[in-house]
Structure formats: C-alpha cells, structure tokens
Amino acid sequence: MSRSNANLKRRRPGTDESGLIDSERAVLNSIKSKGNMGIWTRDIKLETNLTDPVVSKSVKSLMAKNLIKEVVNIQNKGKKHYMSVEFEPSKEISGGEWYSNGALDKELIKAVQDMCLRFLRAQKVTTIEGVHNDLKKSRVLTFEPSREQVVDILNSMVLDNNIIEVKSSGLGDYHSIPIGTVCYRVASGAGVAKGGPKKGGFASIPCGACPRISVCTPDGPISPATCVYYTKWLNVEF
Amino acid sequence: MIAGYADIEGSSENVGRESFTKLVNARFVEHCPAPDPHLEPPVVDEKGKKKKTQVEEPPLDQRVLAAAAPMESMRFFLEMDDHSEEKGNETTTSVRSGQKRKQDEGELDADKKKEVLWRVNVEEFLRRLRHKACIAHVKSKINEEAAIVLSAMLELSKQSESGLKAEKSEYLSINAIYDEVIKKEGGLGMDFERVRSLLDQLGCETLSTGMDESYCIDIKEIIELSQNEEVESLVMRRYGPEAYRIYRLLSKAGRLMETEKISDSTFVEKKATIAILYKLWKDDFLQMEHVKTSTAKQSDFRLWTINKEQLQKQVLNEMYHAALNLKLRIAHEKDQAKEVIKLPKDKLVGESNTKYVRWANVTRILESCLMDLDDAIMLFHHF
C-alpha cells in the first residue's frame, strides 16, 4: 500500500500506518495467524485478551475494511468463524470442493452428474479422462473440475446405480481403450437405459417397508388382516 | 414317490413310458434312496471305546443320507422293461448319465429284481431355478444377448455340476459356447466376435492354450450380486436414496469405514450421514466400532461395516414372516368377499360385481407378489 504524507498527518492517535487501531491490529493478527483454518470469535478474545465488545467492534470494522471475511465452518456451523481475505477456507473448514457456504452444493453435484450421464449415453463407454475432457470442453461449468472431482462424481453415480464400473477388454465398444483400464457405462435395465435400483420381491410389498413387522402377528392387534398398510396399498392399486 | 410304471395299461402305457423317459433324461426324477442303508459300525479299540479318528466324522444323519443315496450313475438309470431278464439283454434300453457304467454293473444285477422307486429330483429343479435366477439377473443388468450367452454356458456345464451350489461353471471352449448360442432363440444372429465380447462383459475367466480359448463363469458371484440387490432395494425402500448410497458404499468396500469418509464419498451431509448410519445400525443393518485415539485432534471415531451373513439371515427371516402375512391377507380378502364368491355368474351385478372384481384383482396382485417373494426367498435360502 502506498500512502501519501497527507494521510500520515491525518492518522488518528493510536492507529498504525494502515489506519488500524491497536485492538483491530491485534484481532487481525490473530485471525491472520490461523491462515486457511479461520478462527472462532471466542478464541480471538482468548488470544488477544480483549473484551467481548472490543472484539466485536474490531471484527466489524475489519469486515468493513474488507480485510477479513466470515466463513462457515462445516464442523460447527453455529460458531462464527473469521478468516483473512487472502485465504480460501481449507477442506476441513469448508467441507471440500463440493461445499459452498458450509452446505453441500447438491445442485452443482446434480448438474455435473447429469452432464456426465449425457456424455456416457453418447459414447456408450468412456474412461475417467474421457469424462474429464468432455467436462472441460463443454465450458458449462464456471470452474475447471479437477480429476479428483470427476472421480468423486463418477463414484457417486456408481453408488446410485446409474452407471457401472467396468474394465476395458479392448474388444467391441472398448476397442479404443487399453485393456484393463477402468471405464464406465450407463447401467441398463433389460436393454432400456433406465438405471437406478431394481425393486426386489420383498421391497415391493408393504411388509418390506413396515416398521412394525416385528410386532405383527396373525391374531394380534397388528395383523395382516387388519393391516392399514395393506388396505391403503390395495386401495391405491385399484 | 411313484412305483414302477409297468402297470400303466394299454396304449396310454407307451405315452406314459415316453413321458417318464423324458423326465428321467432331463433328470427331473431319480431313484429313491435305499430304505435300509448300510452304515459301517464305528471302529472300536480293545477296551471297547470308540476310536478317535484323525478326521472328524460327519453327524449321523448325514452319514445315513450319504449311505442311502444311490450311486450317481444309478440315480437316473432307467430299465425300459421290467421283464428284461426273460427277454434278454438286447431289449434293455438303458438311459443313464455318468461314466461309471462298467463299475456299477454288479450293483445293477443285484438290484434288478427289486422294485425301483422313483421320486422327484428336487435338486435338479433347484439347480434349474438357480440358473434361471442368474440368467434373469444378467438380462436385467447387462442385456438380453448376454443372458443368451450365459444360458448357453450353463446349459453346457449342467452335466458336470455336482451338488446344487456349484460356484463356477467348468471351462468351456468358445466353439462349444458359440454352437450352443446359435441354437438358442435370439442367438442365431450373433457372430463370434459378439459372443466373445459378451463373454467378456459377463466377467468370464479366460484360459487360452494354443489355439483353444475357453471361458468359465462365476455362478456364485452372480447369485451374490442378486442377493445384494435384494437387500439394497430393501434399504432404498425403508431408508431412502441417501441410505441406499451409503449402504452400497459399505457393501462394496466390505470393510470398516469412518463416518467422515462415508459422508464424503456419498455426497451426503455429515449430520445426515450420522443420522442414517445410526438408523441402519439400530435396525441391525450395520455394525459399528467406536475408536478413541489420543493423538489426533479429533479423538473420537466411529467405524461402520456390514455383516452380510448375519444381515441376510435377518432379511430371510423377515421374508418368511412377510410370506405368511401375504397368505393371511389373501385368506382375509377371500373371507371378506365370501358372499359374492359364492354367487353364480349371472347374479353378479352392481355392487356385488364390483366387490367380486375387486377381490379377483386384489387376489391376483397378492398372489403374484407372493410368487416374487418366493423367488427372493429362494435366492437366500437355496442358492
């Protein structure tokens, strides 16, 4: 920062060259010293030995001067944390690349998943690098996804049973992919790419989802004959 | 259990005989076990005490069953004529499976005069149903063509499968598989390359020696995948998609995993992850281990895993319960509609008709659900 003499002359008593009073300087130092981890207001108080009102006043003023920012700590969303503006919250604080403002960015995840699914549908089978390149080329995302992020997304889609992980055999659809490379394809259900989990025999009937199955007996107060779940189910079906 | 078929009269005798031969050929019926099996007495030492053998003996009931079981080659032995002795050997048509023909000739002579008792070969039914379940799984997971290739493989290795729960098929040459595939409906249009690539998609193990290339399929793995799918779908239904993802992650990992890692890998917020894990744990879907460390900043860790075997038992028990419930509900619906069921068709009008139609529909759906549930039960109980 370059300062003119005029500024120096006008400096308030007790302020340093950047125009901060001592308490603000102390608070800023305390916050800065925590780097990308940020610090909780209470800890600032302990570190600086300042009183509550002074700390809050300093924080307010530092915020106004755009020297610090408030960050959400994923570990403890209720506690106000501050960080110096030069830093970006670490993974421990933010929750990772998929978090924004302390919350999982489900919209973003869904959007990227949908894009991946479209690529996979178009190409039948592709590798991590393939998806990564497609994502980069598409320029729909406002950021450049890392390879790890692509892996995260693909893995989550495997867990959702929307795609399946396979190893390339070098034959047929895989002819352009080296043998043994991990690749992905859209999960198919009887030829139609519907994906998602199949409903099992047990899960298709009321008892499969019943919270009372352990107390349900043929002649007891909860029984198949008087079962409200069945009645509702059978009435909906017809 | 049915007695020898010689007493089937007249022209129907031939038809009966033919059908029976077909059933034996297909191994759907087999010889009954011997009614009076001979068990070797236990080896006794001088003091009259039972000698301890190196190998632990199987329990008595199993030993009796083993002794009573007809020899493999005799199980499907069919004498076409009960009076073969008088007519000489040429008239005796034998349909048998297994190679040890010579060896069993002696046993056969001794048994000739005895009346042969037959029974349904449950094992064969179960084996075929097991194959069917595998084919259905592959059809829904990969595609129709892969299912055709798998059914060809199972068909070929059927004869060599011993016991019900064969883990793998035998190694089958690609030529044999191809020949079998093109015999199947829908398999005719497939070329060699297609078959090869499908074998690969099926995850077959390959063995190539010189010119020959053979494949083996892991049957047990397909069954396990179907079992997993059944339990997973239950988790989905009971606990929702996030729990489904978490459960699948743990199921795939097959080891302990820490809460945070689970949350990160499944895109489920940490708090929600903890809530779901506890719910699954409370209902015995998961096992938890609590680890305290003194070094790390965070000193309290919770690790989670699935005990598949125990969980499958639990699910199977609940499925039996559900099957009973379905049956009871079917009976209840029938009871509720008993007046209209008794009515002659022409009296079924207006409200009674509505009631009747409802009963018929409800029963149809309940019965079809029972059938699906039966399939699921078999998956866990028999396969």
Ligand code: SF4
């Ligand atoms: S019959 Fe009804 S109450 Fe009983 S277990 Fe099934 S759904 Fe639950």
